[in-house]
Amino acid sequence: MKTIRLLLFLSLVLSPATAFGQAYCSLRDPIGAMQDSFPQLDHYRSIVRVVDETHRANILARLPFTIHENELGTHTLYTVFADDDELIGVIHVRTERSRWGLTEIAWALNSDLEIVGMHFQRSRDRHRGYIESEAFQKNIRGKNFDELRGLLTNDGDAINEAVLVIPRDGHELALSVIRSALKTISATNAIWDDSLSSASR
Amino acid sequence: MPAAGSPPNAEADTPPQYQSPERSTGGLDTLRGTFQEGGALSLITENLRWAVDIAGRIKTNEDSGFTNKQFFGIDLLKVVSTEKRDIGTLIVQLYVDRDSEAPAFRETWDFKVREFHFNYHVTRRGGVNLRIGHIQIPYGLNLPPITGGTLRQFDTGPNLGHKVDWGTSINGVNPNFVYEVALTRGSGFDYKDKGDPYLVSGRIGTPNQRPFVLGASALHGKVLNFKNGNIINRTRIGIDARWQGGPIDALAQVSLGQDNSIGKPKTDIANYFLDLSWRTPADSLLLYAQGRLSMERLSASSQGAWTKKSVLTVGAQLALARHYWISADYQHELTRSGAPDVVRFELRYRFF
Numbered sequence: 379m380k381t382i383r384l385l386l387f388l389s390l391v392l393s394p395a396t397a398f399g400q401a402y403c404s405l406r407d408p409i410g411a412m413q414d415s416f417p418q419l420d421h422y423r424s425i426v427r428v429v430d431e432t433h434r435a436n437i438l439a440r441l442p443f444t445i446h447e448n449e450l451g452t453h454t455l456y457t458v459f460a461d462d463d464e465l466i467g468v469i470h471v472r473t474e475r476s477r478w479g480l481t482e483i484a485w486a487l488n489s490d491l492e493i494v495g496m497h498f499q500r501s502r503d504r505h506r507g508y509i510e511s512e513a514f515q516k517n518i519r520g521k522n523f524d525e526l527r528g529l530l531t532n533d534g535d536a537i538n539e540a541v542l543v544i545p546r547d548g549h550e551l552a553l554s555v556i557r558s559a560l561k562t563i564s565a566t567n568a569i570w571d572d573s574l575s576s577a578s579r
Numbered sequence: 580m581p582a583a584g585s586p587p588n589a590e591a592d593t594p595p596q597y598q599s600p601e602r603s604t605g606g607l608d609t610l611r612g613t614f615q616e617g618g619a620l621s622l623i624t625e626n627l628r629w630a631v632d633i634a635g636r637i638k639t640n641e642d643s644g645f646t647n648k649q650f651f652g653i654d655l656l657k658v659v660s661t662e663k664r665d666i667g668t669l670i671v672q673l674y675v676d677r678d679s680e681a682p683a684f685r686e687t688w689d690f691k692v693r694e695f696h697f698n699y700h701v702t703r704r705g706g707v708n709l710r711i712g713h714i715q716i717p718y719g720l721n722l723p724p725i726t727g728g729t730l731r732q733f734d735t736g737p738n739l740g741h742k743v744d745w746g747t748s749i750n751g752v753n754p755n756f757v758y759e760v761a762l763t764r765g766s767g768f769d770y771k772d773k774g775d776p777y778l779v780s781g782r783i784g785t786p787n788q789r790p791f792v793l794g795a796s797a798l799h800g801k802v803l804n805f806k807n808g809n810i811i812n813r814t815r816i817g818i819d820a821r822w823q824g825g826p827i828d829a830l831a832q833v834s835l836g837q838d839n840s841i842g843k844p845k846t847d848i849a850n851y852f853l854d855l856s857w858r859t860p861a862d863s864l865l866l867y868a869q870g871r872l873s874m875e876r877l878s879a880s881s882q883g884a885w886t887k888k889s890v891l892t893v894g895a896q897l898a899l900a901r902h903y904w905i906s907a908d909y910q911h912e913l914t915r916s917g918a919p920d921v922v923r924f925e926l927r928y929r930f931f
Contacts, residue, residue, distance in 0.1 A: 419704055
């Protein structure tokens with residue numbers, strides 16, 4: 379019996395498969411973030427996609443800054459529905475590099491890809507509390523790509539202090555969060571546009 | 580859907596802050612390959628992630644020599660969906676290990692099921708799920724599972740006897756707390772019913788995403804000791820706490836309870852565990868130190884002295900490249916029972 383199990387196991391391991399490696403995207407399901415951002419949530423469906431070079435080029439075309447090829451890879455989009463099967467939004471978790479390690483942010487977008495909210499799935503930054511506070515969240519809630527883009531300088535490397543006034547020591551994390559939002563909206567549009575269009579019908 | 584906006588941006592050299600993020604201290608919950616979309620097997624391959632795991636471990640033994648162990652495994656995660664919604668998640672972690680000095684109750688080549696369960700979404704919002712299969716025992720720092728296949732372990736094995744068990748659980752998530760309550764066989768890796776073992780266990784805690792997490796756990800039942808086949812009547816209640824700030828993580832667990840084996844007097848148990856770790860920003864290097872204090876005394880003599888055993892473990896985990904991790908740890912017993920120090924090394928290759 380053990381020999382049969384060993385042979386079955388080895389046949390599974392040695393079977394050829396076409397696969398793509400994945401970047402450091404976490405697989406922690408953002409269910410709590412989904413429930414909090416979408417109170418009218420009835421059910422959800424996840425869609426896993428591999429980001430190829432065409433997607434990456436389309437994403438880069440919209441962003442004022444570059445992204446490492448390994449920031450992309452395999453990602454999951456959670457499409458969120460009300461009880462009448464209406465698409466009410468999506469959740470997309472992005473992982474960003476920061477001074478204190480990897481930061482995972484669950485972005486909640488409505489069907490027009492405007493920010494509904496954000497939740498840190500993981501963050502070691504001591505300014506996390508400020509970013510989660512209403513004082514900061516009100517600056518990004520309801521904004522689309524172009525409006526978020528306006529919160530940064532032209533080159534996208536700093537906060538546009540003429541538009542967004544935040545404590546100086548919170549700038550680094552705030553910049554990372556806003557850039558993450560831009561990447562999220564770009565990626566969602568570039569990678570899942572077909573799925574969202576059919577889900578919206 | 581909104582259309583693309585800004586004019587094309589020339590691809591620049593990768594700035595320093597975007598150095599390769601591939602290195603991490605690893606974990607079975609990340610870094611899996613996927614399959615191309617479409618195809619004849621899309622029903623199976625859709626939302627399926629996989630990895631092949633190979634590890635070699637060397638450990639010092641009591642005779643100042645070394646034993647070695649190799650692990651070969653597959654790790655699958657599949658989200659099962661209808662056209663309209665996700666209905667559950669299937670996790671399959673099957674391993675074969677080879678032990679150069681396998682104990683009497685194990686073969687040299689041994690087939691093991693680490694995790695193998697389906698978590699069905701009873702309510703569609705994720706508040707109530709039903710998990711069935713070979714599951715992590717919901718107690719203390721054992722959840723969420725981050726120590727599968729690693730040298731770094733927490734207090735679960737010494738405290739409960741088993742980390743994983745065959746059975747079923749009700750579990751769920753909401754913005755304010757997470758919970759899991761399980762009924763399992765009590766025999767650990769293998770399903771064995773000799774002596775009618777069983778375990779009822781559960782944990783409720785604050786959400787795992789917060790910088791400070793607090794949990795409360797309880798366990799009661801009959802644990803089958805797979806080394807000697809004895810049944811241990813075991814009860815535990817515990818508190819666990821986790822805090823992370825900057826590069827530092829602190830994990831702690833306190834468990835109180837009783838053990839009662841056939842032929843042995845009932846024993847009061849108090850177990851204390853602390854894990855402090857530091858990691859680089861890229862998560863490529865993890866250093867940790869653990870202290871474990873185990874105390875027991877005869878229940879009949881409530882004023883009696885406690886027998887204590889304390890162990891110190893220090894370890895490191897380094898991501899060498901995209902698919903390779905190397906780990907080492909050193910364990911030293913602080914109480915003078917004469918137990919030898921243990922040194923272990925592990926090289927792990929995870930292909931996806």
